[in-house]
Amino acid sequence: MQQISSTRWESMRYFIETYGCQMNKAESAAMEVDFRDRGWSRANEAEEADLVMINTCSVRITAENRAWGRVAHYAAKKKIRLFTLIVTGCMAERMKAEMIARQPAIDFVLGNFQKQSLGRILDSVSSGNGVAIIDETPVFSFAGSHWEEGSFRSFLPIMHGCDNFCSYCIVPHVRGREVSRSLESVLEEVDALAARGVREITLLGQNVNSWHWEQYGQILLFPDLLKAVADRARNGAIGRIRFISSHPKDLSDETIAVIAKDPLLAKHIHLCIQHGSDRILGAMNRKYTSGFYMDLVDRMRKAIPDLSLSTDILMGFPGETEEDVQDTLSLMAKARFAYAYMYHYNPREGTPAATLPDQIPDIVKKERLARVIALQKELTRAAMKSFIGRGFEVLVEGPSSKNPDELLARTDHDMMVVFSGDKRHIGNFARVRLLSLRGNTFKAEEVR
Numbered sequence: 001m002q003q004i005s006s007t008r009w010e011s012m013r014y015f016i017e018t019y020g021c022q023m024n025k026a027e028s029a030a031m032e033v034d035f036r037d038r039g040w041s042r043a044n045e046a047e048e049a050d051l052v053m054i055n056t057c058s059v060r061i062t063a064e065n066r067a068w069g070r071v072a073h074y075a076a077k078k079k080i081r082l083f084t085l086i087v088t089g090c091m092a093e094r095m096k097a098e099m100i101a102r103q104p105a106i107d108f109v110l111g112n113f114q115k116q117s118l119g120r121i122l123d124s125v126s127s128g129n130g131v132a133i134i135d136e137t138p139v140f141s142f143a144g145s146h147w148e149e150g151s152f153r154s155f156l157p158i159m160h161g162c163d164n165f166c167s168y169c170i171v172p173h174v175r176g177r178e179v180s181r182s183l184e185s186v187l188e189e190v191d192a193l194a195a196r197g198v199r200e201i202t203l204l205g206q207n208v209n210s211w212h213w214e215q216y217g218q219i220l221l222f223p224d225l226l227k228a229v230a231d232r233a234r235n236g237a238i239g240r241i242r243f244i245s246s247h248p249k250d251l252s253d254e255t256i257a258v259i260a261k262d263p264l265l266a267k268h269i270h271l272c273i274q275h276g277s278d279r280i281l282g283a284m285n286r287k288y289t290s291g292f293y294m295d296l297v298d299r300m301r302k303a304i305p306d307l308s309l310s311t312d313i314l315m316g317f318p319g320e321t322e323e324d325v326q327d328t329l330s331l332m333a334k335a336r337f338a339y340a341y342m343y344h345y346n347p348r349e350g351t352p353a354a355t356l357p358d359q360i361p362d363i364v365k366k367e368r369l370a371r372v373i374a375l376q377k378e379l380t381r382a383a384m385k386s387f388i389g390r391g392f393e394v395l396v397e398g399p400s401s402k403n404p405d406e407l408l409a410r411t412d413h414d415m416m417v418v419f420s421g422d423k424r425h426i427g428n429f430a431r432v433r434l435l436s437l438r439g440n441t442f443k444a445e446e447v448r
């Protein structure tokens, strides 16, 4: 049980700062639904809000340091005016006791397994009764809606947690073991999102491929879910389905076959490789080899000739040698990733890799990462140039921020496109032909 001050506010407004991964973004969107359901409105600035929430990330120490900075910032503001301060997310899960002890300005610390208590906190804050009970036995529960107001694209979490325990990753320690969301609940949210005007959904989880659900004595697996979601989406106006993240060891041939066959499933897969050296993949506990990964890529490209593949790459893992770097560069060239999220390793307290010997000096990590980024830039450019002249169906997201007379849209392959077109296209699909490339955005013309 935690205490809050008993001040009653006239008009209740909230402000959320979200850091970290897509799961945090989806969960912030779900918590906004809780706020809206209780009549709260979103404040444009934190300074105008009756309640500020920081949804934190623990994946890197820099993310946690940043969150501490934001907490200190709001603690200073609370000396000038009254508002409620909530810290949630992975950092709240990882260091709940420390947060409460170190920063008394925080009114509530809400771990990943307690977000269902938010409604009770809001009722308590708005009624001014001063007290809210937070579950003492936390369990993870999926929110019913993750729709961000006004958006045509939405995340739809289908599972939570991770059983993989990669040696550098804090996620299984702060998000817990894998839990799948029921098929019924996923399909209900598909219907609800379609009714809200959503046109593209991204099924979300730390490892979506391990989704499973038992129904009428039968175990349903991820490809069954993809088929069911696509069939349900076809009833509404949803025209595109994506999913992230996929662990290579769990991406089955059945899943590849479903993607190849169903036009609603985006022909783009984000498949984290992390490294090109088998020795480093072993030390990372990734549970596959570079050969296994490339074999999977070959099978995917045979089944889905138009496939666009993206990845994550982590350089500078403890013990990495120049030969390991060369293995990574060579795998990247073979895999021809359309784009990649590239990082250098930073020890994460609480993970096995943080205690490994042979930590790589920062300057070396940065130099290796720079070479990986330079190669990926070339690969991305070559992949993008090969699309010029081709026709694509795009989802129109809104006016371009650089030129409001143009529309900004996104292809099935997750590429950004601008073109001159009727504003009535916003929130709908349009057909375009790619004409040229400006940075990472295509210039296109509408075709009918």
Ligand code: SF4
Pocket (backbone or CB within 6 Å): 162, 163, 164, 165, 166, 169, 170, 171, 172, 206, 207, 247
């Ligand atoms: S698969 Fe590995 S990197 Fe991804 S969340 Fe699980 S432990 Fe972390």
